[in-house]
Every structure is written in C-alpha cells, then in structure tokens.
Amino acid sequence: MFRTALRNVLAHRGRLLMTTLAVLLGTGFMTGTMIFSDSIHQAANNSRSKDFTGISVQVADDTAGLPSSARQNSTKSSARLTEATVRRIAALPGVAGTRAEVSGTAAIADKNGNMIGDIMRSTGANFVPDAAGNDARYPMLQGRGPHTATEVALDRGTVEKAGYRLGDTVRIAANGPAISVTLTGVFSSDAPAVRSGNPLALLDTQGARRVLSLAPDQYSSIDVTAAPGTSETALLHAVTPLVPGGNQFRVETGAQLAAQQAERLAQSGRSLATMLTTAAGISLFIGIFLIANTFTMLVAQRTRQLALLRAIGAGRSQVTRSVLIEALLVGLSGSAAGLLLGIGIGAALAAGVKSLDADLPRAGVVITPTTVLITLLVGTLVTVLSAALPALRACRIPPVAALSSGEQPATHRSLFLRNVLGSLTTAGGLGLVVLGSTERGATARLPLMAGALLAVLGIVQLLPLLSRPVIALARPPLARLCGTPGSLAALNAIRNPRRTASTAAALTIGLTLVTAMTVIGASVSDAIDRAVTQEMTADYVVTTLTGTLDPSIATSVAHAPGVVASSPVTDVEWSIAGERTEAKGLDADSADQLVRPNMSQGAATALKRGQILVDSSFASRHGLAVGSTVTVAAPHGTGIRLTVGGVFAPSRMLAPVLLPGGVVAAHQPYAPAQQILVKGANGATPAFKQALKDATGRSPVVEVENKQNLRDGFDRTITFALNLLYALLVMSLLVAALGVVNTLAMAVFERRRELGLLRAIGLDRGGVKRMVRLESVLISVFGAAIGMAFGVFLAWAAGTTMTVTLPELRTVLPYPKLLLMLLAAVLVGLAAAQWPARRAARLDVLDSITAD
Known part of the structure; x- marks a missing residue:
C-alpha cells in the first residue's frame, strides 16, 4: 500500500502541487516569524553585554x-x-x-x-x-x-x-x-x-x-x-x-538593567512576530479547506481504482492508510519547502528590522532545531488531519458500486447534520456578538472575539446550504447577459454544494476580517474628520513630539505676529461631582473663538463667567443642568464650588468637562499642556504657519498642524493597520485561487462526457471557456459576498462598543474599497479559471463522449 500511495502521489503531481503550495504558504510564514523572534532574542542577548559594560x-x-x-x-x-x-x-x-x-x-x-x-x-x-x-x-x-x-x-x-x-x-x-x-x-x-x-x-x-x-x-x-x-x-x-x-x-x-533591556527588545520583536504569526495561522487555517478539498476530489477521481483495490482483497484500513500516507508525503514535502521559504522570510525580516521597528537591534538569522521540528510537525499534522475525512470516505466505497460509479454523492443525512450544526454554531456566535455590542470598553472584547470566531466557523459550515439560493439568484441575469454558457455556469456552481463551499471558504474567511477592519477604519476616520471639522475652529494646533509643551512656548505663540486668539489646552484629572474624571482647561477669553462644542444647553461663552461646561453623558450621570452647582476637588483647592454654564454633546476632541484656564492655573499651576490652539487674523496661511514655527524657536520637536494635517495623521495610523490586513487578504486570495483551480480542474475531469456532448450539439470552444470562467467567478464572488456581509456586521458590532472613547462614531461603509474587494474576487476567479478553461476547451469531442 505504501508503494501504491507513492505512485498515486507521482501520478497526480499537478493537483498535489497546489496542495503542497497551500502547506508551504502557511508553514513558510509561521517559520519566518519563529526565526525572526529567535533572531531578535539572540540579538538582544548579544547587545546587553555591550550596553551595560x-x-x-x-x-x-x-x-x-x-x-x-x-x-x-x-x-x-x-x-x-x-x-x-x-x-x-x-x-x-x-x-x-x-x-x-x-x-x-x-x-x-x-x-x-x-x-x-x-x-x-x-x-x-x-x-x-x-x-x-x-x-x-x-x-x-x-x-x-x-x-x-x-x-x-x-x-x-x-x-x-x-x-x-x-x-x-x-x-x-x-x-x-x-x-x-x-x-x-x-x-x-x-x-x-x-x-x-x-x-x-x-x-x-x-x-x-x-x-x-x-x-x-x-x-x-x-x-x-x-x-x-x-x-x-x-x-x-x-x-x-x-x-x-x-x-x-x-x-x-x-544585571537587572540588562535583563530589562533584553525584555523590552524581545517584546518589540514579539509584537511584530505575534501579528505575523496570526496572519500565518489564518493562512494555514484557510489552507486546510484547500487540502481537504484536494483529497476529497482525488478520492472521487480514483473511485474505480480504490474499488479495484477493495475487490482484490485490500481492507478498509489499508485503503484509509494509503490516502493518509499520500497526505503524509505531501505534508512532509510542503513543510520542508515551507521551512526553506520561512528561512528566506526570517532573513528578510531580520535584514529589514530597522525599517520595521527602530527600537529593534540588528539581528542575524537564527535557526533552531525547535523551529525546524515545529514546522515539519505542524505542516504534516495539518495535512494528515485535513485528509482524514476524505480517507474515511474512501474506505466506505462499496467495491461493486464503485466499479460502476464515478463519484459518490453526499448523503442527505450528512448535509442535514452539517446544516443543523452550522445553524447552531452560527446562532451562538451571532448571539455572542450581539451581546458584546451591548457592552462598552474592554468588557466587550471577549464576547465579540469569541462570537466572531464561532460565527465564522458556523457560516463556513452553512456555505453549502447558502450556495444554492445565492448562486441561483445570479442565473437569470447571467443567462440574459451570457446566454447558454452563463446559465450552465450557474447550474454547475451549485451541482456540488459542498465542493463549492469549501472552495469559497478561503475568500469568506479572509474578507470577513479585512472588511470588518476596513469598515471600522472608515468609521473612525469619519468620526475624527467630523470632530476636527465641526468642533475645532482654530486655524492651527501647536503640539510637541515629546508629549508636553513647555509653558514658555505658549507665551511665545500668543505673541506671534497675526495671532488673534490662542489657548494652551491643559489636561487635569480632578474629582468633579464626586467622580474622578478627565477635564481640559481653556483660556476663557479665547475659547469661543477656538472650539465649537455642540451645545444642547447654555453657551460656550459661559467659560468667560468662570463657569464650566459638561458633556451630556456626564450631566445625565449626575443630574446636572445649566445653573447646577458642583463640588470640585483640585490638588490645591479642596471643595471648590463651580456652576454649570452649558451642556454639550460628547466629543473625542473635548473632555467630559471643560474648565476656565484661570481656575486650572489657580489650583494646579503646572498642569501639563499637550497642545495650543491658535487662530490667525487671516486664517490658515503659509506665512502664519511660519510665524508660529518661528515663535517656537524652529524646534524640530514642535509641530504646527492645520485641520487637514490632523486628519491625515489619524488616517496614517489607520492606513498602516489596514495595509497589514491587506497583506493577509493577498494570502487569502492566493490560497483561494489555488482552491478554485483545483475545483475547476476536477469539475472538467468529471464532466468530460457532458462537455463533449455540449461541443457536439454546437457549443464552441469560446463558449466552453466562458462557461468555466463564469463558474469560477460565481464561486469567488459568492465566497467574497458572504465574507463581506458578515464583516460589515462585525464592524457595526465593534463600533457600538467604541462609543465610550469615540462618541461621534457611526458605521460608515467605504463603498469604493468594498467594490475593489469584490473586483479582486472577480479577478481571482478569472485568473484561476484560465488553465481549467483552456483544458476544457481542448478536450477531444469523440474521446469525451466515450469517456466512462
């Protein structure tokens, strides 16, 4: 049986090569991150002896x-x-x-x-x-x-x-x-x-x-x-x-200093390595569907061969072992190739460590026996486990039935159990997500993450059930636009729901995560943009990269040419109305020219009268309204009594409580200021910006930013995180493309007689190609659409938990980016269908009609 398994591997090199690529990608990124972590750790150990000599x-x-x-x-x-x-x-x-x-x-x-x-x-x-x-x-x-x-x-x-x-x-x-x-x-x-x-x-x-x-x-x-x-x-x-x-x-x-520095350096490396390991794990998880699908198709394609083995005396366990031995060989070869790829990835990360994180030391490539062992073990184990179910199906093929049948269809019972289990898992996951959406802050993280994971697993199980009605909706427009090839493509896509589902799963998983983060990023950007645009009327904000501005800079800025209003924004944390809360101090005479809170009661000019402004959340918690008196416990003024002069909508740009700057200066003279708001006589002009820069002594740590600069700064942070996720999307698309190629190649093999008959009754080679390509696009778009829909739902749920720190947040759908993702799925389907489509078009008509 071992020799039989080895011959089978060599006889299907092209099909198994794609499976090997799936193993290679997952193990390669995993190995690269382990090598990178070991290299950083070794570099940290090497450097600490020098730094504290x-x-x-x-x-x-x-x-x-x-x-x-x-x-x-x-x-x-x-x-x-x-x-x-x-x-x-x-x-x-x-x-x-x-x-x-x-x-x-x-x-x-x-x-x-x-x-x-x-x-x-x-x-x-x-x-x-x-x-x-x-x-x-x-x-x-x-x-x-x-x-x-x-x-x-x-x-x-x-x-x-x-x-x-x-x-x-x-x-x-x-x-x-x-x-x-x-x-x-x-x-x-x-x-x-x-x-x-x-x-x-x-x-x-x-x-x-x-x-x-x-x-x-x-x-x-x-x-x-x-x-x-x-x-x-x-x-x-x-x-x-x-x-x-x-x-x-x-x-x-x-020794303590050296150990602390080594830990800091190692932690910097671990943060990056954790992110990369997560991406590698998702890639390997997606690859499981491709591996299982490949072995399922190989078993179906060799039904007659396996049945013949059973007929001449091979037992069920021997047939199972033959399939698992094939998986073992493929897993070992894919893991070995992944190890080589991982060495290259680890070397590239170590060489480019300066650009990845400036706090990391220069690192050489460190390859430990543990890394080699884990790579080979994980890759092989994943492949064998992915092939276990197809192997069990292979041993259950009756010899006589298999000799007269090419593929055993899935039983109604197996699909029923899968649908029931998928429905329960999805319902449980969605319930946890909804539960998490009702929480706020860190308490929502666990139910959201657990619910998202359960729901994704459940949706993957339900993909066969969802494929029939969803793809059926596409048949009428395809028939009108593309004629017979379009109609046949839709029918072929739902002919084997489980195969379609396992092929589409890679895109579903990848696009769920990427869509969720893209929508969250767009929503946060929109909230920041509205806060900056609507609530800040200052022309420029002066900040420092060191975190806190020296008081002398505020004085210099106030006397710069062209300044009509300026105010340092001091940050304090006082006990107000019995609650320890964040508050900001603003110059009372200039505040109404620099900020524009969305007032629901009173007016922002109340600061000039020595009164305070509170947001509506703080006011509702303490039953406050305009005219209410609150007790404020400041560091040098216990029991201050202040009057509420206005209530405004919660805002990320403003603290829950706004205080007159004179009150802050009287009771906490050295309160830190992280920014200075400035308004110029002629607005935001290059000349005024240079005047402010000159007033700060042209310091390289002081930045003078307008509203657009502030928006761009927030967008850069979000864009950086999204770019990392888009790299994950590329991996998902690559694995998905391999799965589509596998599925269509098997479909072409199974439907040789059907294709021959279609050619015989007048469907030309171009029609055959269009049919295969449209089937590929349908599968890809189906997987992408399900993933994107669930991703939007997750983004909404996550967004509701962020309103504590970002009150202006609302769910915003970035339609251009979502359309680009859908277009990427279409392109994946078209690219993956090229080889199977050419193969289908080149089939000999007579040979195909007479095929068994």
Missing part, C-alpha cells in the same frame, strides 16, 4: 529631563541627584568608579530643519572626558568632544544621514525652544537605539542640562562600577541608603 549599579531619576509641568506634578519629593550625591557614592568601599550622566529625549534636526529618527528614541547626553579629553564610552572617529555649552558631537549614522560636516551648525531641542550648537566631533556607539538609526547627541554637562531643562547642579543618573571582589548586590545595598529622596529614584544592578 562597567555598570554594576545605576541610580536614575526618571523625572529629570521632563517638562517643568510634569516635574511639578510629580508626587515624589523635590530631591535631586547632585555632585554631592556622586561624591558620597564614590567614597564607598567597594566602588571602583562613578559616572554622572545627564541624558534624556532630545531631537536633532537635519539641514532642512526636519527631525532625524524617532523622537522617542532620540537622545541627548553629556560628554564625560577623562584627563586626556576622551570619553571611553563614546570613542571619537573624527574631531573631538564638546568643551562648551555651544558645541555638540553626533554619532556617525546621524552625521551621514544629515550630511553634516565638522564645523556645521546643528539645531537640537527637547521640551523648550531649539538651540544652535556647533558640530565638533563624530563618534561611534553600540547603543541599540543608535544601531537602529536614531540619533545620539553629546554636549558638555552644562549644555546637556540646558537642553534637557535640568537644574544647574542636577544629574539624571549615576553609574557605579564595583571594585574587584565586590558583588553587584552588595554594592546595591551600600548605595541605596546614600540616595536622597527615599524611593524617588530607581536603584538597580547592571
């Missing part, structure tokens, strides 16, 4: 380098790391040396004023020279380190990107206005962020303090090196009592 204990002040507002709002004490702290630690027994650091997030501009790299990974630090004027941590390749507060040294990668030369002027900024410094040196560094292409700027200690807004005697961290014979743990216990401010500062060993 010589550091036994580190004392770090996490508030150093933050904007003044953030530091003032910190609940920690006002203690600082100073030179006195460094001297006390250096005098400890067991300390070989100390290094006082001034470092934090700082942006470096290129020659055009644009920021280099990622702001969250761009660093400014102090140059710590020894007696010879060198810093061992940053060896100079050209020039020298900075000696004064107006000099800077940059890493080699940044200099090459920006095209800087020694002596050039460089703009650098953190939270305040940008400053100009002179480039005096170029150095090398093994820091992960630098190796990933992000800049590192070295200034002298006072220059670093000025850029990062530290006090004249303040350090952000102190690195301590242990003397020989002193353990890191012992040194940690000795250093900790000397650190001022109790638990205000982090005190950790070098």
